Amino acid sequence: MHFASWAFLLFLAVLVPVYYLVPKRIQWIVLLLANAVFVGFAGWLGAVFMTVTITTVYAASRGIDALILRQRKTLAAMKATHTKEERKKTRLRFEKRRRAVLIACLVVNFGILFVLKYGAMIGKLSAELFHTREFGADLALTMGISYYTFSSVGYLVDVNREELFAEKNPCKLALFISFFPLLVQGPITRFETVGKALLSPHVFDGRRFLSAALRIAWGFWKKLIVADRLLVAVLALCGAPGTYRGGFVLVEMLLYAACLYADFTGGIDIAIGVGELLGVTVEENFRRPYFSKSISEYWRRWHITLGEWFKRYVYYPLSVSKPMRALSKSTRRIGAGVSRRVPVYLSTILVWALTGAWHGSNLTFLIWGLLNGLVILASEELKPVYARFHARFPRLTASAFYRGLAVIRTVLLLSSLRILDCYSTVGEAFSAFGSLFTTWNWGQVAAGIPSLGLAASDYAIALMGVLLMFAVSMAQRKGAIRERIQRRGTVASVCVLLLLIGTILLFGRYGFGFDASKFVYSRF
Amino acid sequence: MRKKLLTIGGVLLCCIVFFGALYALSRLVAPKYREALIEGHLTGEYYDEETDHDVLFVGDCEVFEHFSPVVLYNEYGITSFIRGGAQQLVWHSYYMLLDALETETPKVVVFNVLALKYGAPQSEAYNRLNLDGMRWGGAKIGAIRASMTDGEDFLSYVFPLLRYHDRFDKLTAEDWRYWFSDGEPVSFKGYIMHTGVKPATKTPTPPALSDPRLPETSMAWLEKLAALCEEHGITLVLIKSPSIEPYWYPEWDAEIASFAKSRGLRYYNMMDGSETGVDLSTDTYDQGQHLNVIGAEKLTRWFGGILKEEFGLRDHRGEAAYDADYAALSVRYEAEKQRLSEGME
Amino acid sequence: MEQLLDILREMHPETDFERETRLVDDGVLASFDIVMLITRIEEEFDVVIPAKDIVPEHFNSAKALYALIERIAEQDD
Known part of the structure; x- marks a missing residue:
């Protein structure tokens, strides 16, 4: 289920009312079920990997927690009877055992990630070097694995650092690891913040709802109007490194910068906005980076x-x-x-x-x-x-x-x-960059821009979009922009929201007329 | 309290303006099919009919360019309408009939078998061309579900803006002219007239069939069509209209003939000009793919005779409502013929 | 304390380390500086700051950092 799909919007439309109507003490269970549905939609393999992560991280964190407890008890008992040296030795012994549990768990989880990321490459390499059968070509990253693996590992390390108590209920840990808005493009989160927020009860708040809706709409706006539009030209430019050299490389650099920004910050806006919809505050991932x-x-x-x-x-x-x-x-x-x-x-x-x-x-x-x-x-x-x-x-x-x-x-x-x-090879990339200084072809660039798959109106819309993103960033320097909109009243906020939705419907790249494309950043 | 009411009122007003604007924009960007691709206008024109029909033609371009209801009435008193569309596939035709059955029950349904060669949805564009004009109801929903190609979604049929929003920079004068008005029909009870002459010169060289049988899915739909007619006491007549392209294989013809025989249906293959009088060296406007008005009128005259004799259809001439309807149509029909043939010179 | 301030001033002469309380949050001390600082602290104070203590709260002001150094130095087991 991708953010830009009717299925996702329908999913939210069902989840949000149910989430706020059920008794508060089972709210988190509703959310856990929602996560399961979301993960299930993405395929069984992803669900299997995620289950492995949840199980191993849970077991390891509980194991480490138990060791910490025993370590404390033992050291306290030794205080009167043993020397400082002996106590230190005991402490180091415990720490070593804790580290062993931690490392075992890291090996499993990073192992999955490594195999999925590098399996195909290793398979190919081994075929070339040792003439084995090529393997692993069909391995693909399952949804969100790069993000939730990092979040889970962070949690485990924090437990080992004694900054957190390990969560006793495995379902509650599963809720944190599988929190669905973060499985598309992140962000990577911490149990201390998001994990705890997920478990506390949430009451519906109209103002927060509107604020979340604004953020989600803005995310879709950036993605569907700017990113997906510019992506067409970027792919055309990257796809023919032999043709597009010199000035085209500069065009590509700038278009890609805008495209990636719109896509990634847009996806994060949606993720954080969905969190806000559910009353869960998620860490920010960007602060006007450009x-x-x-x-x-x-x-x-x-x-x-x-x-x-x-x-x-x-x-x-x-x-x-x-x-x-x-x-x-x-x-x-x-x-x-x-x-x-x-x-x-x-x-x-x-x-x-x-x-x-x-x-x-x-x-x-x-x-x-x-x-x-x-x-x-x-x-x-x-x-x-x-x-x-x-x-x-x-x-x-x-x-x-x-x-x-x-x-x-x-x-x-x-x-x-x-x-x-x-580019797919380092050589191509360096050669393209070099051509920027050696090939002076601005006439060709001006003539070639219209043939990158985008019409003049597309460039005009993308430019307006970039200008709006710039204006929003400038305005953000003086304080949260949604708060300022909301201070002008509900009607003003609704107007802005409808305006965003209306322009997405009209100028967004979606539906049969356009190829449905995915978030640029979700392949990680 | 007052403030709360004001807020609710303001939000409501915003929403009304928003949905109003979306509706207007949706109408603006949807193709009008008035001046370009007029076949897209055919489906909707059925709903403007004021009189009922004894004969309904269903099928692809080999019906809506090959039969003239005006001639059928003026010469035989047979009332008819063509529910045809560009590359109208067999399930489209099934649902077009189902849709028509909401308001009337014809005595005879004529189905052109060419479309049976397609067992799967072919193109999104043709789906939209044929289905967008349909009125909402079970038939339309069924038709959409049966027709969608990969990447299409049902919602975009409900809200055409979702499909056509990319046309905002391709709008033409036609879109503005017919934004809120529909104008005159483009057809004559479903018939689209062409007057040009471009003779068929080449003999078709069809590739060998890998599978001599028509697709199972389309034959299953034909079964459903036959069952639907039977259920409503309608006589289903199968025809193969004259054309040299797309090529109609003898294997297919034999399959249809045996299907018709097994179901007790009549099947007329009209490809033989010596019987129908259609001469593809003069009666086609595109080298034998479709008939011009001369060919269509010849074919209609021949087929009208069969309809009258074999199926005992009543002569409605002399009944005031039909006479008035067809008289007005005939005037427009002749004027169009005149206009088109003048345009040719 | 003076010893710590000297190290800090050497790294960023333009900053008033006695008053500044948002060194990390305001980006005065970036990760590069923090690692350099930790290396210097080990040299000068013979105190090793463990990874888990490298958090903004401890590096946002010279005072907090000095408190951390003292705490680690006093720790026994």
Whole structure:
């Protein structure tokens, strides 16, 4: 069931009234059933994988919880009778056992993800190298697996860090892992927030309902009017790397930037809006990312939950891990600067390699991730240079013009990196990017734009859409836009909502006239 | 309290304006089938009929361009209507008849068998062409469900805006002209007139049939059509109208003939010009695929004789209501013939 | 405390670390800085901040960070 389907709207239309009419104490059960229906619609294989995740994470979290309890009891009993050294030894013994449970569970869950993501690639490779039968070509990611695996693992690690008690009721854990709005495009969430919110009773609130409806409508608006429209041209450009070179690559970069933004933020708006419809607050995933002044700022504002997850569960643990610290110490004699940089450099590179791998099994994604990491490290190293420049020209660098330049530079830079996302091989991507500087074909570009599968009216509508998205982002800087609409009264909110729905119905790309396309970001 | 009422009133007003605007837009973007693709207008024209019909033709272009109800009345006094449409498949025809049975029961239903070659829905465009004009009811719902191709959804038949919203940048003068008015009919009781002459020159070279039998699904629908007629005491007559393309295989012809025999139905293959008088070197406007008005009138005269003699249909001439109806139609019919043939020169 | 402030000032000379209380939330300290900082803290204080303590609450102000360092230093088992 995709968001942009009648089935999904019907599903919501049935769920929401039932959800608010049943007694509060079984509300969560209704939601769990809804999740089951949603998962079931996507196919039995996905349901099987999800069940494995729920079962293993539940068992592991309960096991770890029991170990923590025993560890505390044992240590408390030892306090009077044993030395500090002995107690430490006991603590480490328990921690080792906890870690063993944790790792076993991670192996299973990341194993599924790995096999699904890389199975086809490994199968092909093994066929080429060892002349075995090719296998795994029919493996495909099941719905939401990248998102809920990460959320579940986060939960388990939090239990092991003693930040959470393990949920005792497996159905309640299942409710968190399978929460349906998050299975299409995320975001990745935490049990502490979403999991707890899912379990508390929710009373219908008309104002919140209208606010949620506005957000969902806006999500569909961005997706159906802007993203699905631009996607046609983007696919045409990416599909013929030999033809579309030079200036076309810049066009592709910009269209893809707009398309991806509209698609991904639109999908997240729908997911968070549906959560709000059910009274569940879900973490934000974007904070006007294209207004960032540097790539590292951009990554704090784009796909926030993924970045936070990597930071919390990979980047920091890795950079303070024993081997990393040992490595850092061992390089001290080369110089303090080097030694201090070892953890941060290695962790950054590794996290970005993993982020790339999370996005796709293609080598292009790995390179894309690594380049992101390198750009971030380089800009960190260049900070003193910038600081000197800022000190030298304080008036210029404080101006809106300079900030605007920094924003444009960042968008261009990240769009350049994203080229890797568009092509199937790294060579194609680099060659396309190179042609931007060697092939001067603006006449051809102007003549070729109308033949990318979009009519003049499509470009006009997409442009209006982009301008509206820009205006909304600008307005958001002064406060939540829906709140401001709602402050003008119910009638004003309903008007805005109907206007959004009406324009989607008229200008959206849906139905038989258009190919039904899917969210760009849901293949992860 | 007052404020609450104001809010409710405001929201209601918003909704009324919203749905009103959607309705208007929906009408605007829906194809009008008045000047281009006029076949799409045929289905709806049946509902404007003021008199009933002894004969209903159902089928594809080989009925709505090959028989002239005007001639059938003026020469034999037989009242008729053609419920045909472009590539109207057999289940379309079944539901067209079911739909007509809501308001009248003809004595004879004539079905052209060419469409039986298609056992599955062919194209979304033809579905819309034939079904959009149908009035809502069990027949339309059944027809839609039987016809939908992959990717179509039922809701877009209920709300045409969902289907045609992509036409907002392709609107023509026709769309604005017929936004809220339907205008004159495009047909003469379901007959669409062509006056050109473009003789059939080539002999068809059909590829060999991989399966000599007509598709099972379409034959099953033919069974249903026969059963429906039987149930209502209607005589079903099967015909194969003259044309050289699409090719009508002898194997198919034999299958239909044996089907007709087993059900006690009459089947007329009209492909032989020496019997009907239709001459595809003069009586076709597109090289033998469809008849022009000369051919249609010849064929109608010949078939009218059969209808009168074999099925004992009454001569309604002299009955005031029919006379008035057909007199007015004849005037329009002759004028159209004149207009079209002048346009030719 | 002064020792910690020195490290911080060395990293971001333009920031008033004695008063700032939203260092992470406002993006003054990004993940890169935090890891560098942790490495420096281990060098200078011989205190290893475990991963689970690397949360915004502990890094939003110099005061909170110093409190964290003291707490870890005092911890026994």
